[in-house]
Amino acid sequence: MSLSLVNLTESQYLSLITTLTKRPSACRTFRARTGTRAFTVLGFESSADDTCAAVVTSSRQILSNVVVKQHNLHEEFGGIHPSVAIEAHQRNMPGAVRMALEQAHISIHDVDGIAFTRGPGIGGCLSVGSNAAKSLAAALNKPLVGVHHMQAHALTPMLTTPIADLPQFPFLTLLISGGHTLLLLASSLTSFRILATTADASIGRAFDKVARALGLSWGTRGPGAALEEFCRMNIEGPERLPDIQPFSVPMPGKLAFSFASLQSSVDRNISLMQEPLSTSHKIALARAFQTAAARQLCAKLTLGLQKLELRDVKVRDVVVSGGVASNAFLRARLRETLDGYSPDERISLHFPPPELCTDNAAMIAWSSMHRFLAGDYDDYTVELRAKWSIENI
Secondary structure, three states, X not given: OOOOHHHOOHHHHHHXXXXXXXXXXXXXXXXXXHOXXXXXXXXXXXXXXXXXXXXXXXXXXXXXXXXXXXXXXXXXXXXXXXXXXXXXXXXXXXXXXHHHHHHHOOOHHHOOEEEEEEXXXXXXXXXXXXXXXXXXXXXXXXXXXXXXXXXXXHHOHHHHOOHHHOOOOOEEEEEEOOOOEEEEEEOOOOOEEEEEEEOOOOHHHHHHHHHHHOOOOOOOOOHHHHHHHHHOOOOOOOOOXXXXXXXXXXXXXXXXXXXXXXXXXXXXXXXXXXXXXXXXXXXXXXXXXXXXXXXXXXXXXXXXXXXXXXXXXXXXXXXXXXXXXXXXXXXXXXXXXXXXXXXXXXXXXXXXXXXXXXXXXXXXXXXXXXXXXXXXXXXXXXXXXXXXXXXXX
């Protein structure tokens, strides 16, 4: 007698679906059927407040990269409101997938594998991309791979950098975003060791909080980008910027970040000033914060390089990714730091294009590629990992 799926217990369902997903590798079947044609992956990303879908090939082509922002929905809350983000993902994901396929000029049947962000991230947000990817993969009998979000950021330059200039393992990677601040030693595509993390707030969260404290409008790119743009403003007329005492680098000599301390320095300065704050005071505080954030990143990067050198680990490449890596001021300061640290033997500094620094599904699709090509993929029952150390991939 055939089983009715409606009446299956969870244990029966898990047993059945596990049997279905342990068939011969779809990747091997793909290679046998198509020879050398590039492997095409449809990626999903919904770990925070960006709804993303993209199509990427094994030949390093980004055929499409759709990102639906939610800044206008979250500005009134001063940060990501989880339930609002989840509802927006549910509304936007179907259209994002449709648009990604149309922009890539392919149909779903041309897709060879489906990848999604498995974690870390906001659980409910992750579930939207996960459920969409798993359901689509199961219905179409496509192989599935769940990707670590920060691993995807770290490997993005492997997709965007010219082949002759690709970072070579081992390399340092500085991942700076709204959810993380990590200094990592990358030894392979799947091996990362944490050298430093934040003791409190991430750098991206601090940027967002300071932007809110200064009353800046988020615009279309978010509070961090708004703060960077505000720092570039010039004061017209006789008014001069007030002097702000430079903020110190916390925990000097220690491989650890602290950005809540910089945010507190801004709050303290605001409390001592006359309200409402003038534009000149706001610009001065924004610049003081951004400069201090850059100094901290540079100091900890230098310390990390020194400690690795003492262990006879030679690093000639540094990868910087995550949403905050799109900040041009930080990019310039990091380049100056590496030139000062190693003036005779240049250390290469790799950034993805700004549009691929923030969350996107192209990085998810690309970071799954090595697993697809090796015939290593996940069951359709694979679970999310909202908290997931990059050391445990």
